[in-house]
Amino acid sequence: MKLFYIISKYLAITLWSMFVVAPFLWALSTSFKDFNSVTKKATYIPWLQFEPSLEGWKVLIRSPAKGGVDIIEPYFNSIFVTCSASLISILLGTLAAYALSRFTFKAGFIKNNDITFFFISQRIMPPIVLSIPFFLMLGYLELLDSLFGLILVYIVLLMPIAVWIMVDFFNKVPKEIDETALIDGCNPYQAFIKVVIPNSIPGLIVAGLFCIIFGWIDFFFAFILTFTEVQLLPVKIVALNSSVTPWWSLSASALVSVAPLIVVAFIVERYLSKGDLSGALK
Numbered sequence: 001m002k003l004f005y006i007i008s009k010y011l012a013i014t015l016w017s018m019f020v021v022a023p024f025l026w027a028l029s030t031s032f033k034d035f036n037s038v039t040k041k042a043t044y045i046p047w048l049q050f051e052p053s054l055e056g057w058k059v060l061i062r063s064p065a066k067g068g069v070d071i072i073e074p075y076f077n078s079i080f081v082t083c084s085a086s087l088i089s090i091l092l093g094t095l096a097a098y099a100l101s102r103f104t105f106k107a108g109f110i111k112n113n114d115i116t117f118f119f120i121s122q123r124i125m126p127p128i129v130l131s132i133p134f135f136l137m138l139g140y141l142e143l144l145d146s147l148f149g150l151i152l153v154y155i156v157l158l159m160p161i162a163v164w165i166m167v168d169f170f171n172k173v174p175k176e177i178d179e180t181a182l183i184d185g186c187n188p189y190q191a192f193i194k195v196v197i198p199n200s201i202p203g204l205i206v207a208g209l210f211c212i213i214f215g216w217i218d219f220f221f222a223f224i225l226t227f228t229e230v231q232l233l234p235v236k237i238v239a240l241n242s243s244v245t246p247w248w249s250l251s252a253s254a255l256v257s258v259a260p261l262i263v264v265a266f267i268v269e270r271y272l273s274k275g276d277l278s279g280a281l282k
Helices: 002-031 035-039 055-061 072-102 112-124 127-140 147-172 175-183 188-196 198-217 220-224 233-238 247-272
Strands: none
Touching: 002 055, 002 247, 035 247, 055 247, 072 112, 072 147, 072 198, 072 233, 112 147, 127 147, 127 220, 147 198, 147 220, 175 188, 188 198, 198 247, 220 233, 233 247
16 A cells, blocks of 8 residues: 555656646757758657757847847846836835734724735735726826836835735744844834844745745736736747747747746745744744
8 A cells, every 4th residue: 555655646646747848948948949840740759850940049039120029128127127116015014914903993884804805805816907007007197008107016016925925924922022022122114123123034035935936927907917017927928829839939938937936936946935933042
């Protein structure tokens, strides 16, 4: 029975790994093909089944006047918008989460849990419901088709994620840590900055990771709220599609777009399992 369990476990892990890795391998193989290699019979192994070509990658940096799409500017636009919105969302979300975790708010029947749910409810609503208010708001502020307009919208979208994660994390942080800092002469702000935040780095890392992921992959609002002056990477990638789908360029752009997320995931992976503060209080 034990042998059967071990075999089944490793078989399941292997099958799941193949299911996850296969699309990346297919995209990698397709990115080095050209029109003829894609339209003929299915091929997967370069040099053995088809002659590799860099055309799919060259299109990404070639100017539109020369038949390319030039994703460099949209790429850096996405980095700027995602990082800026994530950083501000983490800052504001952490302050809100700490207040909801440590203090009691009450207005009639509305309590802390209701306020937390209010933040989360913004992620529950379908994007199409939020698109019209966002469009009108940015139009009134004259921020349509601008990076700063997108940052403002993304802050609204990402901050609920930060609040949700950090409230749960702060609830697990012993309140004795705050009390000890106050006894040692810290005021509440100093206790928060010098004691609570250093012990909450794992939570901040996780919240930041989720904010970056959701901000980076957003297509809907980047498409609705921008026109010609500004483009983000997801919108530019979709613009690659035409009457004849250029699978080689789409595959290359997909790998380029997912690369930052893979790098970020590897960097923060060692923090994901942290969060036990049992030894923090001395």
